[in-house]
Amino acid sequence: MAKQVVMPQMGESVAEGTIVRWLKKVGDPVERDEPLFEISTDKVDAEIPSPSAGVLSEIKVKEGETVPINTVVGVVNETAEGTVKSKPEAVSAPDAARVAPIAPVAPTAPIAPIAPIEPVAPVAPVAPVAPSRPWSAAEARSLRLSPVVRKIAREHHIDVRNIAGTGGGGRVTKNDILAYLEAGAPVVALQAPGAAAPQAPATGAVPSAPLLAPNPLAVAGLDQGKYERTPMSVMRRKIAEHMVMSKRISSHVHSAFEIDFTKVDEIRKAKKQDYEKAGGKLTYMSFITKACADALKKVPIVNTSVDGTDIIYKKDINIGVAVALDWGLIVPVVKNVDSMSLLEISKSIADLAARAREKKLKPEDVQGGTFSITNPGVFGALFGMPIISQPQVAILGVGAIEKRPVVVDDAIGIRLRAYMVLGYDHRIIDGAVADEFMQVVKKGIENWDPAQV
Numbered sequence: 001m002a003k004q005v006v007m008p009q010m011g012e013s014v015a016e017g018t019i020v021r022w023l024k025k026v027g028d029p030v031e032r033d034e035p036l037f038e039i040s041t042d043k044v045d046a047e048i049p050s051p052s053a054g055v056l057s058e059i060k061v062k063e064g065e066t067v068p069i070n071t072v073v074g075v076v077n078e079t080a081e082g083t084v085k086s087k088p089e090a091v092s093a094p095d096a097a098r099v100a101p102i103a104p105v106a107p108t109a110p111i112a113p114i115a116p117i118e119p120v121a122p123v124a125p126v127a128p129v130a131p132s133r134p135w136s137a138a139e140a141r142s143l144r145l146s147p148v149v150r151k152i153a154r155e156h157h158i159d160v161r162n163i164a165g166t167g168g169g170g171r172v173t174k175n176d177i178l179a180y181l182e183a184g185a186p187v188v189a190l191q192a193p194g195a196a197a198p199q200a201p202a203t204g205a206v207p208s209a210p211l212l213a214p215n216p217l218a219v220a221g222l223d224q225g226k227y228e229r230t231p232m233s234v235m236r237r238k239i240a241e242h243m244v245m246s247k248r249i250s251s252h253v254h255s256a257f258e259i260d261f262t263k264v265d266e267i268r269k270a271k272k273q274d275y276e277k278a279g280g281k282l283t284y285m286s287f288i289t290k291a292c293a294d295a296l297k298k299v300p301i302v303n304t305s306v307d308g309t310d311i312i313y314k315k316d317i318n319i320g321v322a323v324a325l326d327w328g329l330i331v332p333v334v335k336n337v338d339s340m341s342l343l344e345i346s347k348s349i350a351d352l353a354a355r356a357r358e359k360k361l362k363p364e365d366v367q368g369g370t371f372s373i374t375n376p377g378v379f380g381a382l383f384g385m386p387i388i389s390q391p392q393v394a395i396l397g398v399g400a401i402e403k404r405p406v407v408v409d410d411a412i413g414i415r416l417r418a419y420m421v422l423g424y425d426h427r428i429i430d431g432a433v434a435d436e437f438m439q440v441v442k443k444g445i446e447n448w449d450p451a452q453v
Contacts, residue, residue, distance in 0.1 A: 002057065003054065005036065005050070005072065005076060006072055009367070010363050017041045017066065018039060019037055019061050019064065019067075022059060022063060022074075023038065024056045026057065028056050029054070032050060034049060034050050035048070036050040037074070038359065041238055045325075046361050047359045052076055053078065056075075056076055058074055058075040060072055060073050061074070069146075146174065149177050151245065151390065152174070152177050155249050158181075178211065212237070212240055236328055239328060243387050247387060249390060250425040250426075253423070253434070254422065254423050255422050255431065256419055257420050257422075257438045260417050261401050262416045264445055265416050267450055267453055268282050280346035282342075284398075284401055286346040287448065288398060288420075288445070289349065290444075290452075292396060292441060294338070295441045298437075299440065301313075302371065303317060306427060306428060314370045316335070316370065317336065317337050317338040317371070318333050318337065319372070319373060320369035320372040320373070321334060321352070322372065323352070324378070330366070331389060333352075333369040334348045334349060342452060369389065372396070374395060374396070374397050376397060376399065377399040377400035377401060380400055382399045382400055384421060385423060388423055388425060393428060394423065394429065396421070396441075397420065399421070400418060401417070402416070404417050422434055
């Protein structure tokens with residue numbers, strides 16, 4: 001029996017993935033949950049396990065290719081018979097029946113958008129009176145757009161009906177909309193039918209620049225032998241795109257607080273061995289994550305997302321903790337932190353970090369984050385100005401935790417302190433609210449109750 005292998009969704013905002021390399025070749029036997037291929041997205045590099053035991057009978061997507069989530073990338077025959085040793089005719093007859101719904105996709109994808117979409121999109125939606133009301137999320141989803149495409153369209157005010165899609169059934173893909181922007185196409189407000197057209201600016205519409213535009217100045221004045229051009233890795237390119245997009249979407253503001261970790265350090269030293277015996281690792285990040293969860297409960301606007309003119313309040317508190325790798329940055333998510341003990345948090349962070357470095361993260365490990373923490377202080381940075389991870393509205397940067405001379409009761413004392421910076425979306429979070437959130441975090445860490453450990 002043939003088992004289809006699909007591109008998984010590695011994060012709620014991830015709509016596609018790139019096959020970095022196949023760990024098996026056609027004809028190789030494979031066990032269930034054995035690593036089959038490696039993918040890269042803007043969220044994570046991961047090895048994807050085989051859905052069943054058998055033989056890899058077909059590879060549909062080659063190394064280096066980027067495809068949407070749920071695309072069939074390969075086929076595993078659950079029995080070895082009829083895959084490697086049998087004649088091609090013996091294989092194709094039974095397999096054709098099982099794969100029949102998939103086979104037509106290849107020829108249909110490039111043809112479908114050309115016939116119905118190209119002549120209709122510019123004429124039907126654009127010719128009528130242009131409306132003033134932006135499309136709602138539900139209306140955009142009715143066009144079968146991925147979350148990434150919807151974000152780009154909303155950010156650049158693009159009417160996606162003007163774009164000839166190359167996806168299945170004429171769906172507009174991320175590559176389609178980026179190519180549309182890069183080609184300098186006019187920017188038209190994404191609108192619903194039935195309202196008066198907004199007046200066009202006198203100077204005309206100015207197209208927005210692509211997310212990663214070429215920069216001729218990068219090599220201006222340099223002789224050919226004086227520099228080396230190296231393409232970004234798939235993960236680095238997608239991180240770059242996501243960061244540029246986030247800066248365009250959110251109005252970034254940052255607030256910095258200096259926080260005393262002296263009491264936490266005393267508790268940590270006293271309980272460190274007990275945690276190690278219980279299978280945990282009591283780090284400063286465990287305390288910080290718990291303090292953030294408490295603050296998110298008390299200041300819930302920080303645990304939201306923005307959808308057009310709506311604010312989406314999240315009921316779960318899921319905190320992403322950034323893990324630096326040699327090949328990029330991954331943000332696995334600790335789920336339901338507010339209901340976890342400090343020991344459970346420490347175990348979860350250690351487990352996620354270890355599996356991230358081994359490329360063993362599962363799709364659910366990087367999905368559902370509502371708030372993020374990044375720790376540049378581990379490399380010695382005093383503080384940083386972190387960029388929000390969309391669709392979240394805030395991120396906390398933790399600076400180096402180190403001994404500093406401070407004034408304590410009118411005397412100079414040595415205390416363990418760190419700068420912590422909250423980056424937040426000023427569209428919905430005011431400075432006073434951000435500072436209220438940070439005050440909760442500060443008080444929680446500086447006045448930690450030993451009974452919570």
